[in-house]
Amino acid sequence: MDSKIIQGSNFSDHRGTISYVNDFSFKDIERFYIISNSDENPIRAWQGHKLDAKNFYCINGSFKIHFVKIDNWENPSKELKVESIIMIASDSKILHIPAGHANAIESLETNSKLISFSTLPLTKVSDDDVRYTSDYWKIND
Helix, strand or coil: CCCEEEECEEEEECCEEEEECCCCCCCCCCEEEEECCCCCCCEEEEEEECCCCEEEEEEECEEEEEEEECCCCCCCCCCCCCEEEEEEHHHCEEEEECCCEEEEEEECCCCCEEEEEECCCHHHHHHCEEECCCCCCCCCC
């Protein structure tokens, strides 16, 4: 399965706004995190996940999510194609990145917040998580 966008929407009236992604299923979600990068280090890169699928939802500000499909976990090619998706809180969408990818999370503005929904139980994370240096793949602007 390739990455995909699960589109939601917003509804506003005199009471305020509701943002939603009704087509997203929590069936396989085990845990979640809220990510806020610092202004001094706006890019968190590269985290690889052999088993864990990631689902990202921007709750404040904006992010550029970069990801690559890993060809060899011990020595991945530096020529892998980096894909990038911009996530904006007002868009109300979820980016699904299947297992087998590495990702980099780049804040595009101050106070941006991103929820990461994970499909792998915490007890299995040590078998899954692979880190690469922040400059392993070039991030295109």
